[in-house]
Amino acid sequence: MTTLKHRLTTGLAAFAALALVAGCGLPRPGPNQSEIFAGSVLREGDSFVLVVDDRVNAVAGVTPAMAFAQTFQGAGVLGSDTIQPGDLLQITVFENVDDGLIVPTGANATALSEIQVDGSGFIFVPYAGRIRAAGNTPEAVRRIIVESLSDQTPDPQVQISRVAGDGQTVSVVGGVGAQGVYPIERPTRTLTSMIARAGGIVVEPDIAQVTVVRGGTRSTIWFDDLYDHPSADIALRGGDRILVEEDSRSFTALGATGAQTLVPFESQTISAIEAIATVGGLSPATADPTGVFVFRNEPEAIARQLTGIPDLQGTQRVVYVLDLTRPNGMFFARDFAIRDEDTVYVTEAPFVQFNRLISALTGTLGAVDAVRTTGSGSSD
Structure with missing residues (x-):
């Protein structure tokens, strides 16, 4: 009778423990x-x-592939001496006549110093009128002035130079050796040469990205692609902003793996x-x-x-x-x-x-049996 009672009690305890475990749920790393x-x-x-x-x-x-906008790739290389709005120019005009159009009497030349290119890109030269300077080289502006004066004075000679102004510059920031603002010069008219001028990249090349912002257009490319695809080595424009940064992509690993964590990409x-x-x-x-x-x-x-x-x-x-x-x-x-x-x-x-359930159940049954034994001992 005692044995039957013991088995009944144990069975009821097992049923109660199983119900308790099933109802409460077992710890686990996620859904099945x-x-x-x-x-x-x-x-x-x-x-x-x-x-x-x-x-x-x-x-x-x-x-998804990354590439520069078509407008970037289709732009030609600019000359390093292209004039920009705000530049100050010095113009010297020579005339071969005693009574010159611009040159004072008794002199053979006159200097028009500190002529500033206005915000629209124009300058004003007496007798030549309003001339488009921005976007042109000093040589191109010189020819325009000569052509305009030739109808009014014989064989005029003109010299022109930029004496002040920012010229064509770009800013380079992020993962490069020397961040800063750099002029577009003959050796640095393309993206790769400008990055080299800024000290090269200091992040891992395999996951380095290069972003160029030009006006309202922003495009990004892998650094390695600049060398794998020559067309990606775009010509620069004044005002370009160049950002070099490490790839920020990541994925999350969860569940029955060696680690559960946020993992950054280590390759493209x-x-x-x-x-x-x-x-x-x-x-x-x-x-x-x-x-x-x-x-x-x-x-x-x-x-x-x-x-x-x-x-x-x-x-x-x-x-x-x-x-x-x-x-x-x-x-x-x-x-x-x-x-x-x-x-x-x-x-x-x-x-x-299943093993977790059995372990929890075994532990629960052991606890129940211990309580039952203790209770029996107390009643004795």
């Missing part, structure tokens, strides 16, 4: 596979869950396999290789291609599934490109949660 799939639009959620294969990789596994592209390796790989004790997930917000155009739904509107939540145990599963993961702000999550193997 079933819970993730429940978030699909095909069930009760609002995300598209897609198994990664060659077709999915062709659409989603591409890293990183695959799902490389992302997992970066955080120490899959945990050999807990990870489920059939449950590697990548969470991403996909733009409308890509989401439409992936789902085949032509009327999707706006950014869509997409969950990519990587099963490393499938035939070619490792290749699919190797070809899948991780993008900025992705979340890489690895689920735990089912037996891990």
Whole structure:
């Protein structure tokens, strides 16, 4: 009778402990596979869950390219002596007549000093009128003045030089050896030569980005592309702002991996396999290789291609599934490109949660039995 009572008490205690554990929930690093799939639009959620294969990789596994705007690449190289608004010019006019048009009587030349180029880019020269100076070289302005005076005085000779003014300058800031404002001179008329003039880059070249701001246009390119693609070495313009900075992209690693952390990109592209390796790989004790997930917000155009739904509107939540145990599963993961702000999550193997449940249950039953024994002893 005592044995039966003991078994009944133990069974009731086990049932109560199991109910308690199931109701309270066990600690775990995140959702399991079933819970993730429940978030699909095909069930009760609002995300598209897609198994990664060659077709999915062709659409989603591409890293967006960076390139300069076409207006940047189509601009020709400027001369280093191009005149700008605000420059001060000195003009000297020579005449071969006694009664000159501009030159005083008894002299053969007159100097028109400190003629300032106005905000519209023009100067005024007596008898020659209003002349466009900005954007021209001193030689071009000289020819214009000579042509204008030739109808009024025989064979005029003109000298012109810039005596003051900023000329053509650019600013270089960020990850370079010497930040500052630099003039566009004959050796520094292109982007790479100007970066070299500023001391070169001081960040890792593989993840260095170069941004050029010109007026209202801003374009960014990888530093390595300046040398891989000669057309990217654009000609500079006065007022350009050049920023060199380290790649700021990152992804988040969670779940049954070697580390759960925010991971900066260490190269221009990183695959799902490389992302997992970066955080120490899959945990050999807990990870489920059939449950590697990548969470991403996909733009409308890509989401439409992936789902085949032509009327999707706006950014869509997409969950990519990587099963490393499938035939070619490792290749699919190797070809899948991780993008900025992705979340890489690895689920735990089912037996891990089961073992955790059993451990919790065993511990609870042990505690219950100890209480029962103590109670029995007290009654005696």
